[in-house]
Amino acid sequence: MQFISIGGITLHFDHRPAGRGGRHLVFINSLGTDLRIWNEVAGALGGSISTLVYDKRGHGLSDLGATPYAIEDHVGDLLGLIDHLGIEDVVLCGLSVGGLIALGLADRRPEIVGGLVLCDTAHKIGTADGWNSRIATVQEDGIAAIADTVMKLWFTPRFHAERKAELDGCRNMLTRQSVAGYAATCAAIRDADYTRTAEAIAVPTLCIVGDQDGSTPPALVRSMAKIIPGSQFEVITGAGHIPCIEQPAMLVALITQFLARLPSE
Template identity: 50%
Template sequence: MAFVTLNGVTLHYRYSGGNGVPVIFLNSLGTDFRIWEDVIADLPTGAPVLCMDKRGHGLSDDAPITMDALVQDAAALMDHLGLKSALICGVSVGGMIAQGLAASRPDLMAGLVLCCTGTQIGDAEGWNARIETVRSDGIASMADAILERWFSETFRTTRLADLAGYRNMLTRTSADGYAGVCAAIRDSDLTARTARLTVPTKCVAGADDLATPPSLVKTLAGLIEGTDFEVLENCGHLPPIEQPAATARAVCRIHEMLK
């Protein structure tokens, strides 16, 4: 395990050095960086790979959370490791962080893979209700509803042990961390910044995603000129878990373009 204190927050990360274009993975609300393991296993050998637990998640510290703080943490960790001109792959809020990073630190960015995300996700009413429930009743009280949004019906009915494991990942997330990231998503509209991006980009949607449906991801893809858009069948909100091979192919396609 590797830890570093940056911006006053101790972050947990995993980094494997190598040569060529680095690949950075940014995970979703209520998960830690282990969701990328099967994707990373299918990447070309030798590329530097970084994944991290954002503040309030995994083994990273609880701390005040805004979208800018999440972006700055990712930038600070890349600076700490001497990484730049990278391919950033983010899912859900990780995709929002990736967009913010591309806009604020273009030196760190060479390409994007944006999975099940948008420039704005949900509405204030929905996020406020979720924050209130987390604060009053805990994440476990919402777990069934969240898992229905995370995973397709096929996954939920055939991969019961996996479903139980990801429930554990979700419910063991810090309540402060979960609520803080909910507020960061609620308060963020990245449309104007993302529309100015010009890096090679691939947008991936899950056909069964109830959180960020394909129409939302397609709108995002339309903002960045030349973006490739793909919908994955039998996939909910988390392609790295349900469709890791297809996610890896998307990453490899952009990575190959950047060589």
């Protein structure tokens, strides 16, 4: 395990360089998850490119920090980690709220971003009423109160029927997150609108969504892809909101093809 303090926040991360320096593929996880969701994808890609995964504040083994959060707080944490590691060229792969963090980082430090993979995310996610209701529920009753509903958004009916042990494990991962960190990140998503940032993206961008995503449906992700100049839009069949768990091989194939088309470092 690797840990670093960034601005008084201890972050848990896993840095796997493929060589000295060079481009890094940086994975940013979703709300209510930790860096383990990327195990299969990062493992499959790690031989050809350096990888970095981490637990954002309030999640996994990272510190809670002061609440509430803004997406820019998460952006600052990740930038601090990237700078500490001396990384100067990144491709950001953000899932759900991770996509908002990726957009925020690309806006703040465009010179280090060589490409974006925006997975099951959007420039604006959900409504204030929806997020406020979720925050109130978890603060009063805990994350377990919404866990079954979230699992239906994250995974397809087939996953529920055929991969029960994995489903149980993912539910455990969700319910064992910090309530305060979860609620604070909900508030950050509620308050974030990266429409103008998305419209100004000037690097190659791949937008991906599971065909059965209940959190950021294909139509929403497609709407983001339409406003990002020159972006590529792809749908993964047989996946919900977390394709890196449900269909990792398909996600790896799309990312591999995308990386191969990027300009040289």
